[in-house]
Amino acid sequence: MTRKANIQDLDQLTNLFDQYVVFYKNSSNYEKHHTYLKERLENNEAVIFVACDDENPDKIIGFALIYVTFSSLALNKILILNDLFVDPLARKKGIGEKLISQTEAFAKELGAHTIRLRTAKSNNIAQKLYHKMGFVREDYLYSYDLTVS
Helix, strand or coil, rough: CEEEEEEEHHHHHHHHHHHHHHHHHCCCCCHHHHHHHHHHHHHHCCCCCCCCCCCCCEEEEEEEEEECCCCCCCCEEEEEEEEEEECCHHCCCCHHHHHHHHHHHHHHHHCCCCEEEECCCCCHHHHHHHHHCCCCCCCCCCCCCCCCC
């Protein structure tokens, strides 16, 4: 089952988010991640869908963190599927697909034009999932980042 996260989910969500951040070679920092997610939820700055264990519906086993923004070229809303993670013990059960499907349904509900995501070049498992779900790797545009700190 997937559903929209709420503030009561914050502790479990933070545990998974912390694992996600470590997967991408960043430091574990439960308190910092807890604060970040709490602010996103309380300020309605992101939508987070969670996947719950079928046998234990109170246990969160995956999440998708989404930001709604706009595209000047499409003249429409787009969703940034910024973070997608499934507990390693719950993988290979279609949880990632369910979270992406929930995100797609949300995009249609909003009338959004596109769902955009980025993943590590080495994350072949995720890439296979994204291709399976209909995502197309962009070859036309380059992605650039500028760290300002």
